[in-house]
Amino acid sequence: MINNGISIENAAQMLLDADNILILCHKNPDGDTLGSAAALMYALKAKGKVCAVACHDIIPAKYDFLGIEVYENQFVPEFVVAVDVADQKLLGDSMAAYSADVDLCIDHHPSNTGYAKYVCCDGKLPAAAQLMYSVVVAMGAEIDVNIANSLYTGLMTDTGCFKFSSTTAETHIVGAELLKCGAQHNFISERFFMSRSKKTIELEKYALNTMEYFFDDRCALIVLTKDILDKVQAQPSDIDGISAIPRSIEGVDVGITIRQINDSTFKISVRTTERANASEIAQGLGGGGHTRAAGCEVICSLEGAKNAILREVETALCR
Amino acid sequence: MINNGISIENAAQMLLDADNILILCHKNPDGDTLGSAAALMYALKAKGKVCAVACHDIIPAKYDFLGIEVYENQFVPEFVVAVDVADQKLLGDSMAAYSADVDLCIDHHPSNTGYAKYVCCDGKLPAAAQLMYSVVVAMGAEIDVNIANSLYTGLMTDTGCFKFSSTTAETHIVGAELLKCGAQHNFISERFFMSRSKKTIELEKYALNTMEYFFDDRCALIVLTKDILDKVQAQPSDIDGISAIPRSIEGVDVGITIRQINDSTFKISVRTTERANASEIAQGLGGGGHTRAAGCEVICSLEGAKNAILREVETALCR
Numbered sequence: 001m002i003n004n005g006i007s008i009e010n011a012a013q014m015l016l017d018a019d020n021i022l023i024l025c026h027k028n029p030d031g032d033t034l035g036s037a038a039a040l041m042y043a044l045k046a047k048g049k050v051c052a053v054a055c056h057d058i059i060p061a062k063y064d065f066l067g068i069e070v071y072e073n074q075f076v077p078e079f080v081v082a083v084d085v086a087d088q089k090l091l092g093d094s095m096a097a098y099s100a101d102v103d104l105c106i107d108h109h110p111s112n113t114g115y116a117k118y119v120c121c122d123g124k125l126p127a128a129a130q131l132m133y134s135v136v137v138a139m140g141a142e143i144d145v146n147i148a149n150s151l152y153t154g155l156m157t158d159t160g161c162f163k164f165s166s167t168t169a170e171t172h173i174v175g176a177e178l179l180k181c182g183a184q185h186n187f188i189s190e191r192f193f194m195s196r197s198k199k200t201i202e203l204e205k206y207a208l209n210t211m212e213y214f215f216d217d218r219c220a221l222i223v224l225t226k227d228i229l230d231k232v233q234a235q236p237s238d239i240d241g242i243s244a245i246p247r248s249i250e251g252v253d254v255g256i257t258i259r260q261i262n263d264s265t266f267k268i269s270v271r272t273t274e275r276a277n278a279s280e281i282a283q284g285l286g287g288g289g290h291t292r293a294a295g296c297e298v299i300c301s302l303e304g305a306k307n308a309i310l311r312e313v314e315t316a317l318c319r
Numbered sequence: 320m321i322n323n324g325i326s327i328e329n330a331a332q333m334l335l336d337a338d339n340i341l342i343l344c345h346k347n348p349d350g351d352t353l354g355s356a357a358a359l360m361y362a363l364k365a366k367g368k369v370c371a372v373a374c375h376d377i378i379p380a381k382y383d384f385l386g387i388e389v390y391e392n393q394f395v396p397e398f399v400v401a402v403d404v405a406d407q408k409l410l411g412d413s414m415a416a417y418s419a420d421v422d423l424c425i426d427h428h429p430s431n432t433g434y435a436k437y438v439c440c441d442g443k444l445p446a447a448a449q450l451m452y453s454v455v456v457a458m459g460a461e462i463d464v465n466i467a468n469s470l471y472t473g474l475m476t477d478t479g480c481f482k483f484s485s486t487t488a489e490t491h492i493v494g495a496e497l498l499k500c501g502a503q504h505n506f507i508s509e510r511f512f513m514s515r516s517k518k519t520i521e522l523e524k525y526a527l528n529t530m531e532y533f534f535d536d537r538c539a540l541i542v543l544t545k546d547i548l549d550k551v552q553a554q555p556s557d558i559d560g561i562s563a564i565p566r567s568i569e570g571v572d573v574g575i576t577i578r579q580i581n582d583s584t585f586k587i588s589v590r591t592t593e594r595a596n597a598s599e600i601a602q603g604l605g606g607g608g609h610t611r612a613a614g615c616e617v618i619c620s621l622e623g624a625k626n627a628i629l630r631e632v633e634t635a636l637c638r
Contacts, residue, residue: 161480162494163512165505172495175481179488186484190592193482197569205527208520250516273509 005119008131012138014104014118015040018079020050022071024102026085027056027092028236031157031192033084034059036106036132038066038150040083043141050075056092060237062191066150079103084128084154088115106131126166129154133174148183156185157192199238203228207245213252219313220246221256223302229260247271254281254313258305261297266305270294276316284312324438327450331457333423333437334363337398340370341390343421345404346411347555348374350382350476350511352403355425355451357385357469359402362460369394375411379556381510385469398422403447403473407434425450445485448473452493467502475504476511518557522547526561532571538632539565540575542621548579566590573600573632577624580616585624589613595635603631 006014015021023040025033037053044051052071059068071077080102085091086109088099105116108131110123122131129151136147143151155175159167162175179185196204207222214221222245232238239259247255255271268285271293272278278294285308287296298305325333334340342359344352356372363370371390378387390396399421404410405428407418424435427450429442441450448470455466462470474494478486481494498504515523526541533540541564551557558578566574574590587604590612591597597613604627606615617624 161482162504163480163508167498167504169495169498172491172498176488176491176495179486179491185481185486189482194567195569196567201527201568205524208524208527248513248515249520250514 005114005116005121008120008134008138011104011106011118011120012135012140015044015049015079015081015135016047016139018049018103020075020078022077022080022098023051023053024080024082024085024091024095024098025053025055026082026090029055029057029059029063031063032127032129032154034063034066034068035150035152035154035157036083036128038068039129039132039136039147039154040081040106041069042144042146042150043136043139046141046144047139054095054098056094060235062237063153065187065191066153067146081106082116083132084108086111087113106135124166126164126168126171127154127158129158130171130174133177143178143181145182145184148178148181149188152178152183152185153188153192156188161189161193196241197238199232199234200241202232203234203238203242204245206232207242207257211246214310215314215317217251218317219254219256219310220249220252221258221306221310222246223306224257224259225302226260226262243269243271247273253317254278256309256313258302258309260302264301265297265299266302267297268295268305268309270296270309272316276313276319281309281312281316284315285309324433324440327439327453327457330423330425330437330439331454331459334359334368334398334400334454335366335458337422338368339394339397340368341396341399341417342370342372343399343401343404343410343414343417344372344374345401345409346375346414348376348378348382351446351448351473353378353382353385353387354469354471354473354476355402355447357387358448358451358455358466358473359400359425360388361463361465361469362455362458365460365463366458373414373417375413379554381556382472384506384510385472386465400425401435402451403427405430406432425454443485445483445487445490446474446477448477449490449493452496462497462500464501464503467497467500468507471497471502471504472507472511475507480508480512515560516557518551518553519560521551522553522557522561523564525551526564526576530565533629534633534636536570537636538573538575538629539568539571540577540625540629541565542625543576543578544621545579545581562588562590566592572636573597575628575632577621577628579621583620584616584618585621586616587614587624587628589615589628591635595632595638600628600631600635603634604628 023037052069054071081104082102091099102116105119107121108125108128112121212221243257253273253275257269259267270278270281282294282296285296342356371388373390400423401421410418421435424438426440427444427447431440531540562576572592572594576588578586589597589600601613601615604615
């Protein structure tokens with residue numbers, strides 16, 4: 001295990017030496033940042049520490065079961081730890097007071113900018129929760145059912161239920177340990193993978209009904225106009241899964257989802273198989289990301305946005 | 320671990336003592352029966368045995384990568400082993416010659432009828448592949464990449480990617496071992512969980528467009544008419560995922576999928592949350608199954624089928 005900055009043991013000791021600890025999540029929080037933060041919160045409390053969790057956004061209701069204690073000035077922070085936050089910008093504007101003063105960052109993004117005083121990061125892990133498991137163990141905290149549920153939530157959501165390529169034998173071993181410690185995996189998978197909001201269903205219906213195919217069906221494209229998003233009153237969490245749909249169709253190598261932000265601004269999500277490079281496609285329009293999932297934002301008409309991204313897709317498919 | 324009939328060690332020894340072994344899968348074969356059969360085939364071949372796999376149905380193309388050697392009278396079977404087959408009826412008509420003469424059954428269904436001479440069954444396991452892992456280890460066969468891929472396919476498909484309630488710590492530990500032995504999990508999850516056929520997409524679109532809600536939206540119902548199934552030229556594997564859709568909607572406790580077989584025959588699939596009993600609902604119309612997933616077949620008109628099942632659902636929701 002490679003740690004940029006400090007080792008797991010040093011990170012654990014640093015936490016044990018601190019008190020009045022503020023735990024920061026990234027904005028638009030997901031299961032990994034919240035699950036890892038919750039686990040750390042429970043471990044610190046078990047060690048007699050005062051601590052709480054802060055996030056730029058309101059924590060979505062589906063994470064209520066984690067029982068996260070939100071920071072509301074209960075104490076004056078003496079130690080700030082960011083969890084699953086690759087870049088201080090991702091803390092969000094309302095966390096600006098802390099972003100230059102993060103003492104420790106526990107993360108799994110290879111792109112971590114090293115903004116914190118100390119960084120404990122393993123870019124090969126599929127989830128921050130897998131690293132947090134090791135930190136909590138190194139702190140000598142017992143993995144109780146709360147910690148087990150929190151970490152299992154992070155592990156499941158960031159690996160797409162142990163599906164993504166970054167999953168390793170070690171991920172399953174941590175999963176096994178968490179189940180032994182009482183993680184209610186059925187409750188968690190039901191919540192995150194086996195149920196969809198009515199709004200998501202409405203958007204899926206719209207997406208399937210309006211999907212277009214290009215380049216011998218190797219590219220599928222969905223447009224989510226502001227009209228439909230407003231009509232459905234979709235929240236970001238309702239839209240999350242939609243951009244995976246076009247790429248999930250057999251034979252499709254590039255899936256494009258164009259989401260209208262306002263009259264002339266469009267966010268474009270690019271997902272690819274190993275036969276095309278999503279990052280290169282998005283870079284063509286000034287965006288970026290990973291090899292299989294990337295994005296960009298364009299300011300033009302809808303037709304302009306479609307034509308522009310399709311030109312990039314065509315180039316990528318001809319490579 | 321409870322084994323009705325014989326232990327894992329005895330089953331392994333029985334296989335090592337045999338030769339010219341015919342491995343039987345259940346009809347409408349899935350990833351667990353085929354993955355478990357393929358793993359056993361590779362283990363037996365490694366032990367110098369002559370063996371092959373037989374199935375009532377043609378093995379769907381998406382399982383080609385398993386490299387299953389199909390039985391075509393290459394040898395006269397001296398030993399017949401059924402894998403993941405709870406009842407001899409599930410072998411299918413074309414296997415009638417063997418169904419009364421199965422020497423050994425390796426299975427994980429609590430409902431196993433005990434039709435084989437010897438049964439090695441653990442009804443608490445989420446997949447036959449988890450039991451087959453232990454059998455192969457007990458046979459002293461090395462878990463090579465073929466066996467690892469075969470068993471991981473069974474494990475993933477029968478647990479819905481480690482999501483279903485039957486998943487345990489031991490399931491993850493076997494998953495970890497298979498990854499250490501070279502299972503290409505990314506290839507397998509991409510194949511079974513991250514891509515859908517165009518026919519499936521067409522059926523999903525139809526399902527979402529025609530879904531009806533009942534009983535304060537606690538029940539969602541889909542009808543797949545023979546017309547739409549013929550129009551899409553849907554194979555059973557294209558339909559598989561559709562019956563999970565109605566129950567997957569937030570707030571829905573009973574998901575019903577009615578599939579038309581002919582003018583007056585309808586197969587009804589019932590899926591429930593923990594707030595309703597699928598088996599009881601299906602039993603009301605002469606069917607049966609598990610607590611969360613059950614089914615029945617009715618002979619009447621489409622309206623009759625809908626009304627009949629909705630009456631059962633209403634009763635169940637009032638309990």
